[in-house]
Amino acid sequence: MTLEKKRILIAKPGLDGHDVGAKVIALALRDAGAEVIYTGLRRSPEQIVRIAVDEDVDMLGLSILSGSHKELAASVIERLRIEDAADIKVFVGGTIPEEDFETLRAAGVRGIYTSEMTIESVIAEIDSQLS
Amino acid sequence: MTAAVQTGSDKTMSDHLSHTPSGIEVPITVTAEMVGNLSEGKPGQFPFTRGIFENGYRGRLWTIRQYSGFGTAESTNERYRFLLDRGQTGLSVALDLPTQCGYDPDHEMAMSEIGKVGVSLSTLAEAEILFDQIDLSKISTSFTINGTAAIIYAMYLAVADKKGVPRAQLTGTIQNDILKEYVARGTWIFPVRPSMRLIADSVLYANEQTPRFNPISIAGAHVRDAGSTAAEEMAYTLANGLAYVDEFNRRGGDIEKFAKRLSFFFYVHMDLFEEVAKFRAGRRMWAKMLAERYGVTDQKALQFRFGVVCGGSSLTAAQPMNNVVRVGVETMAAVMGGAQSIFTCAFDEAYQIPTETSAEIALRTQQIIAEESGVARTVDPLGGSYYVEWLTDQMEEMIGEIMDELDEYGGVVKAIEDGYLQAKVAERAKERKQATDSGARPVVGVNVGTRARNESDKGEMFSQDPETVKQVLAKHAATLERRDQAEVDRALAALSAAAATDTENVMPHLVECCHAYATVGEMVASLKKEWGEFQEPIRF
Numbered sequence: 001m002t003l004e005k006k007r008i009l010i011a012k013p014g015l016d017g018h019d020v021g022a023k024v025i026a027l028a029l030r031d032a033g034a035e036v037i038y039t040g041l042r043r044s045p046e047q048i049v050r051i052a053v054d055e056d057v058d059m060l061g062l063s064i065l066s067g068s069h070k071e072l073a074a075s076v077i078e079r080l081r082i083e084d085a086a087d088i089k090v091f092v093g094g095t096i097p098e099e100d101f102e103t104l105r106a107a108g109v110r111g112i113y114t115s116e117m118t119i120e121s122v123i124a125e126i127d128s129q130l131s
Numbered sequence: 132m133t134a135a136v137q138t139g140s141d142k143t144m145s146d147h148l149s150h151t152p153s154g155i156e157v158p159i160t161v162t163a164e165m166v167g168n169l170s171e172g173k174p175g176q177f178p179f180t181r182g183i184f185e186n187g188y189r190g191r192l193w194t195i196r197q198y199s200g201f202g203t204a205e206s207t208n209e210r211y212r213f214l215l216d217r218g219q220t221g222l223s224v225a226l227d228l229p230t231q232c233g234y235d236p237d238h239e240m241a242m243s244e245i246g247k248v249g250v251s252l253s254t255l256a257e258a259e260i261l262f263d264q265i266d267l268s269k270i271s272t273s274f275t276i277n278g279t280a281a282i283i284y285a286m287y288l289a290v291a292d293k294k295g296v297p298r299a300q301l302t303g304t305i306q307n308d309i310l311k312e313y314v315a316r317g318t319w320i321f322p323v324r325p326s327m328r329l330i331a332d333s334v335l336y337a338n339e340q341t342p343r344f345n346p347i348s349i350a351g352a353h354v355r356d357a358g359s360t361a362a363e364e365m366a367y368t369l370a371n372g373l374a375y376v377d378e379f380n381r382r383g384g385d386i387e388k389f390a391k392r393l394s395f396f397f398y399v400h401m402d403l404f405e406e407v408a409k410f411r412a413g414r415r416m417w418a419k420m421l422a423e424r425y426g427v428t429d430q431k432a433l434q435f436r437f438g439v440v441c442g443g444s445s446l447t448a449a450q451p452m453n454n455v456v457r458v459g460v461e462t463m464a465a466v467m468g469g470a471q472s473i474f475t476c477a478f479d480e481a482y483q484i485p486t487e488t489s490a491e492i493a494l495r496t497q498q499i500i501a502e503e504s505g506v507a508r509t510v511d512p513l514g515g516s517y518y519v520e521w522l523t524d525q526m527e528e529m530i531g532e533i534m535d536e537l538d539e540y541g542g543v544v545k546a547i548e549d550g551y552l553q554a555k556v557a558e559r560a561k562e563r564k565q566a567t568d569s570g571a572r573p574v575v576g577v578n579v580g581t582r583a584r585n586e587s588d589k590g591e592m593f594s595q596d597p598e599t600v601k602q603v604l605a606k607h608a609a610t611l612e613r614r615d616q617a618e619v620d621r622a623l624a625a626l627s628a629a630a631a632t633d634t635e636n637v638m639p640h641l642v643e644c645c646h647a648y649a650t651v652g653e654m655v656a657s658l659k660k661e662w663g664e665f666q667e668p669i670r671f
Contacts, residue, residue, distance in 0.1 A: 015228035015244050017317020020357045023557035024564055040667040041317045042232070044240060066228055071243035097482060116448055116577070118568040119561075 002131045003123070004033040007057040011039040011048040013064060013072040021093055021115060022063035028119045029126070045075040053085050058130055065094040070103055077108040089129055093122075147573060151405040153362035155525045161517040167524050171415075174510040178418040180411050180523065182469040183434040187510030188501075193465075194472035195497045196273055196438065200225030200250035201484050202599040203606075204260035207250040211265060213487065219494060221271040221303070223474060224261070225249030226283070231318040233279050233655030236600075236607045246599040248484075249275075252283065253603075253652070255645045256610040258290045267296045272303035273348075273438075273472075278320040280307035281333040282654050285641035288340065292646070304345040304394060304438070307333060310371040311350050313547045313665070314556055315357035320655060323548055325662035329637065330375065331382045336638035338389055348438065349375065350396035356443040358560025361402070361409045362526055366533035367552070368395060369416060370543045376425065386425055390432035397437060399461040399468075400445040406461070407513055408522035410437070410468030416527060439465045442476025450576035451588060454478035459496055466506050467513050473497055479590065486591045550668030607650075614648040622647045623657045630661040 010026045012019055019041060030036045037055055039048060052060050060080075064072055073092050080086050091111035092104060101112055110129055113122045150156050158165070172178055175185030184190055197219055200207045211222055226249040229241035235253050236245050245251050252258055262272075267290070276283045284305045291301055309326040312319045319326065330347065337346030351359075351368035359367065372393065379389050395413070399406050417435040421427040441461035446454040458475050465473050475493040477485030485493070501507055513519040537543055537552075546552040566572035573579045626640040637658070644654050 015232045015234070015240060015318075016248075017228075017312070017315075018357075019317060020315070020557065020560045024561045027557060027561050038669055040669050042240070066244055067247045068243040075243075095482060114448075115564075119564055120568065 003029065003127055006034045006059070006130050007037070007055060008034045008059045008061065008126070009037045009039065009048070009052050009055060009057040010061045010063065011043055011051070011076075012041045013043055013045055013048055013062055013076065014066060014068050015042055016064060016066035016068070017041055018065040018094075019063070021065070022061075024119065025061060025063070025093060025113075025122065028123055032123050032127070045072065045079050048076055049079040049083055049085070052080070052088055053083050057088060059089045059091065059126065061126075062090065062092045063094050064092065064096075067095070069094060069096055070100060070107075073104055073109055074107045091126065091129070147571065151361075151522070152400070152402050152572075153360040153405060153526070153529060155362075155405070155522065155529065157518075157522075161521045163517060166517050166520045169515055169520055174514075177422070177430065177433060178415040179434060180415040181511040181514045183414065183436060184510070187469075188466070188507035192501055192507065193470055194221045194271065194438075195219055195494065195501075196221040196223045196271075196472045196474050197490060197494055198223040198225050198275065198440070198474050199485070199490065200227075201248075202246040202250065202596055203602050204250055204252065204257040206596065206599075208261050208263055208265075210487075210490075211261075214490070214494065215265070215270065217491060217494060218498065221273060221472065222265070223273040223275065226274070226276055227251045228318075229253075230283075230651055231276060231278060233282075233320050233651060235650045235652030236603045238652060242600070245603050246595070251603045252286070253607050253650050254610050254648050255286055255289050255293075256613075256648060257606065258286045259293060262290050262294070267291050267294060268300040274303070274305045277306050277309050277312045277316070278318040278326075279651055279655060280305045280309075281329050281638065282641055282645070282651055284333055284337065284346065285638065286645045288642050289645035298340050299342060301341045302343045304348050305333075306350060306396065307347040308350045308371065308396075310374060310543060310547060311354055311367070314354050314367070314552045316353040319665045321658065321662045322665045323544055325658075326665075327375075327378045327544075328382075328633075329658070331378050331384070332636045332638050334375075334379060334389060334392075335382060335384050336636055338384070338392060342392075345392050345394040345436075347375065347392075348394045348396045352396050352398040352440055352443075354556055355398040355400070357556050358563050359556055360559070361400070361405050362529040363533055363559070364397060365409050365413045365416075365526070366530045366537070367543070368397070369413065369420070369530065370534050370537050372417065373420065373424075374543050376421075380425075386421075386427055387429045387432050390421060390427060391429070391434075393436075394471075395435060395437035397439050398443055398445075399439050399441045399465045399470075400443070401457060401460060403460060403464045403467075404513075404519055404522055405526070406464040407468045407519055408526045410470070411511075411519070411523040412527040412530060413437075414469070415523075416530060436471050438472035438474070439468075439470045440474045440476065441465060442480055446476060446478070446481045447574060447576050448481040449581070449584070449588075451478050451481065451590070453576050454481070455492060455496065458493065459500070462496055462500050463504070463506060466500060467511075469511060482589070484595070488591055548668070550670035553668070554670045610648055611650075618647045619644070619649045619653070623649055623653055626654060627657045627660055630658050
């Protein structure tokens, strides 16, 4: 595993309060050796990008279950570019219909992890993104 | 980041055959000798283990109450009239996240969420459209609303006033349970203590104004769906219930009166007998606690009335048609557990807003069980079963232990303010996910009976009207334009002034604000000015 000492931000953009998935992934990443920061609920894309830049993270995970993933992911990635922080890799988790995968990837999302995947496979994918 | 928190009674759910999902070890055979007192009370008698009504469902069937709402007030009103026409007996309003969190549609935090997970209801003007041609004196309406519950309840009163329906005739429920929002679901706004005050204001006001309306539904459902076991779900709910009782007492409420209008709300997942035992144990424990700790004597005030939702995280996105069967089993458990109202999730709930087809199957599932299966014929049909009676006792013991742990920590309010309970639920969620990943917890289509996905699996897809956001914004702007601004300002100022006192009930002011077409966002801002905002403890 290369997750040792990697800094990962788990964020909850928008108003959606379902934070179980975000916390489960945060716990699993911590167990795998990463330094995990969790934003808590209801963060705007600006706030999330600010934390990501200030904390100098390697990767940023957005957890979205309200159906607003396309708008919110695009907004976060756009702001990372403006902040000259496009090197921070973005992944998205939550209730994401397969037909939206292409749109998200085109917007620059590096990984899409739904609740159907095992924790182990999500961690392995994040690990390979950061190797 | 703090260290991992101890996870409850730490019984494992690893051995699915010998243990219930809450971790109770089950013998192959339960014998008569293992069962305590079988005849403790008849149905309708203290402590109500066997049900709160002597005549069970023969007197009155459970309320079939499907949760729905999306997009504009117009589109949701149309769906309500469709469901009522198909035999639904109560409405259950789903509100969008901006309405639930107290943001108007034109706020920057609201934009991408307008009309997504429920209907947008920013002013009385929208509520008037939502209930157009629906007779509020006959249909009971339930609102899943918490952070802004007092405001939405005020809006419902204002709609009734406008329609000329006497408030005393209104029936229904507002969830209005903020404690569990801090633990799961997350639509909190104010800090815990002013939130408790707002709930006391609304409950005490409702007792006077709408005596047939349930002003709070203390819900374990969301914590359960987030990862807790059935025993934890009941324990946290009973503990929250007692915290509310203490608050209402402190505010001078009469427990013999307000306790009659407390209701509860739970998830039903797949372990049929454990679910039935959970409800039987919960009914008994609540009645005993109110009688023993508070000296309640009115039999109606001791009755534990609850609604349920079947489905949720027990449903799978893989092979979604299997969910029809799951919801059928769960509905049987709800009925045999004695639920007063049931919401059955549609099979496609795991990945989208239900379509008319899937919503109709969910509704028909309840009708088939009610009309064809005969399970509603006799009260508590599983009463006297060695297994169910034994499991009821076991659940009661485990629920009691979990409540004691919380008490030892310093009570639920402290556990929530510290983030202790939140961390515990997250840890449980991880365990459940790991148990599913490893196959220790069998889920058909996910780790048993898996196959590659077919194109046809998902069936008809729901599509949201792309014009929704534009329509909502335009209507909101038009309402702001039309209203009498001086009247709005007056009403909001009076609201802030009441909030600044410790004792004045804010409810009459909220109703005034609604009548003046003040927005949800404006009312929340007026209260925030006095009460501040909750700061989420980050602990996992």
